[in-house]
Amino acid sequence: MLDEIDLQILHILQEKARIPNAEVARRVGMAPSAVLERIRKLEERGIIEGYEVRLNPGHFGQQLAAFVLVDVDRAGNGSVSGELAAIPGVQEVHQVAGEDGYLVKVRVASAEALGKLLRENFTLIKGVRGTRTHIVLSTFKETRRITLNGTGG
Structure with missing residues (x-):
């Protein structure tokens, strides 16, 4: 407690x-x-998981962020999440409810790099049937902070 x-x-x-x-x-x-x-x-106790530095992606040529909905074969490969997480440029992998199996956040240099990432990595994973990609135009808030009871977090 x-x-x-x-x-x-x-x-x-x-x-x-x-x-x-x-x-x-x-x-x-x-x-x-x-x-x-x-x-x-x-x-x-695992309440504090670690400490990390937040880097500005633009300074490293990774100014394009995108969210990729990954449609997976429900009876297929149980290792899809691990394979997605291992792809360079992937920042987050979330299993989601609904039509798609995963929501993946990626950061890359350009639309061309995003296309290459999808073609050469995502579509080659066994069990991935397809992807739908949403490119971020502007970011107004991005944080890992959580709301803490009574503190306004």
């Missing part, structure tokens, strides 16, 4: 994961050693 202090710590870390431990301690009104212990326990 998470208490109010844990939720405050998580809220702070979601805002800025590189914040010094002493600053987190100051904000929650605890000793730095106590905050460090709480963070360690949150990591051990």
Whole structure:
């Protein structure tokens, strides 16, 4: 069970994961050693899965984002999700309800690169019957933050 202090710590870390431990301690009104212990326990329990840097895709020539709906043979290959996840440029793979089996987010350099990715990777996976692609024109919000009880997350 998470208490109010844990939720405050998580809220702070979601805002800025590189914040010094002493600053987190100051904000929650605890000793730095106590905050460090709480963070360690949150990591051990799997509540904090990790820390990562958010890079600007445009600086790496990956300015085009797209969402690909992947139609799969329902009786087919159980390894489709793993094969999709292993494709370079794939950022997310979600199994979804409805007509399609998966929703996949990809980042590539151009429409041509996206076409090549689909032809040379997606369509060659056993069990994939087809794809429908939605190219992102503008992004207004993109985050992995989640809403935390009582904190506005």
